Amino acid sequence: MKHSDDIPLAARPVMGLEDEYPAGFVDPTHCHARAQFLYASSGVMSVVTPRASFVIPPQRALWLPAGMMHEVSCRGAVSLRTLYVDPVRDTDPGSCRVLEVSDFLKALVLEVVKFPAEYDLDGREGRIAWLLLDEIGRMPGAPYHVPMxxxxxxxxxxxxxxxxxxxxxxxxxxxxxxxxxxxxxxxxxxxxxxxxxxxxxxxxxxxxxxxxxxxxxxxxxxxxxxxxxxxxxxxxxxxxxxxxxxxxxxxx
Missing domain, CATH: 1.10.10.60 (Homeodomain-like)
Known part of the structure; x- marks a missing residue:
């Protein structure tokens, strides 16, 4: 599983990665310097943090704050679309939460993960990135976790x-x-x-x-x-x- 350290992120508020993982894949416990919006356009993921266990089906995403230790496992084949976000954009630092993903937000995510690493902040790509962050903030939570x-x-x-x-x-x-x-x-x-x-x-x-x-x-x-x-x-x-x-x- 690719991590935020693999691509240059410092100059952009949000960057995305896309990848495909087989059933049974496990990404061992780790954390990121940035907040993460973990989303699978298809497939189901399980994510375990020190204090909660989450199930993330399609049409849901998990927000992980910067520095949160977590392990990801794929129940079946997973098409991963994940975003790495500047921690200053985190409205509730330290809190993991499962979010609904609207069709509109999904479309924005699928667009942003295809942006080059140094996309134009003042052009179309930058406007889409800011809109995506606004939409994430509007999404309601979903009850897909149990505390540990x-x-x-x-x-x-x-x-x-x-x-x-x-x-x-x-x-x-x-x-x-x-x-x-x-x-x-x-x-x-x-x-x-x-x-x-x-x-x-x-x-x-x-x-x-x-x-x-x-x-x-x-x-x-x-x-x-x-x-x-x-x-x-x-x-x-x-x-x-x-x-x-x-x-x-x-x-x-």
Whole structure:
């Protein structure tokens, strides 16, 4: 995966890169000197930072502030279109956020990634670049992430659930595995993440479901793969979380 260090960026507020990555590709933990707008025009990415795990389906993008450590993995083949932005343009420094990507913003991104490294700031390319930054600032957020705990023992549990969301082990089993009492596990989990383990796991399962649906899997197979006992139970939970059933998500 190409990084911002690979191209000269100092004199431009935003620069883009485009590349293609195969299924299973992993870009190990790293960071950038600039803020990053990470967007795949097709394919699904997973991004893990020290405090959150994100799923980025098409029509969504992840804003990563300058200096944020992160690992990127590709669930399937990914067509990457990523922007590197001057940190002074970051309206919320230090905060990662998933953004909706409108058709108009997508068109601007696809245009900017083709600009030469030293595009004319006072000409057409410069005007498009400034317009793109304005549009990014207008995009609403999207709920495609789960928080991650700082405690390394709790983090091991969360990482295991993300790797296999169908794992049905309960709090007693997980707390025993990491050497905690059930009471300590429950209290520490809620103190760190502001929610109980059951709700967190539900969110993690829904994030994995979004990834699988975007990759073209059927609703039935996704329901069982992420740990639901029936497609109807999965559909009901998906509708409550996202305001539409998975069939509507697939149609879009």
């Amino acid at each position: 705990p700082a405690d390394p023992r709790l983090a091991r549990v969360c990482q295991a659930v993300i790797a296999n969301p169908a794992d049905a082990r309960d709090i007693d089993a997980w707390s025993s595995q990491i050497g905690m009492s059930r009471r300590t596990f429950t209290r520490a989990f809620r103190q760190e993440l502001g929610m109980g383990f059951a709700l967190w796991r539900q969110q993690a399962r829904l994030m994995q479901a979004v990834s699988l649906l975007a990759a073209g899997r059927s609703i039935t197979s996704v329901a069982f793969d992420v740990g639901y006992e029936s497609p109807s139970a999965f559909t009901a939970m998906f509708h409550r979380a996202f305001g539409e059933p998975p069939s509507a998500y697939l149609a879009r």
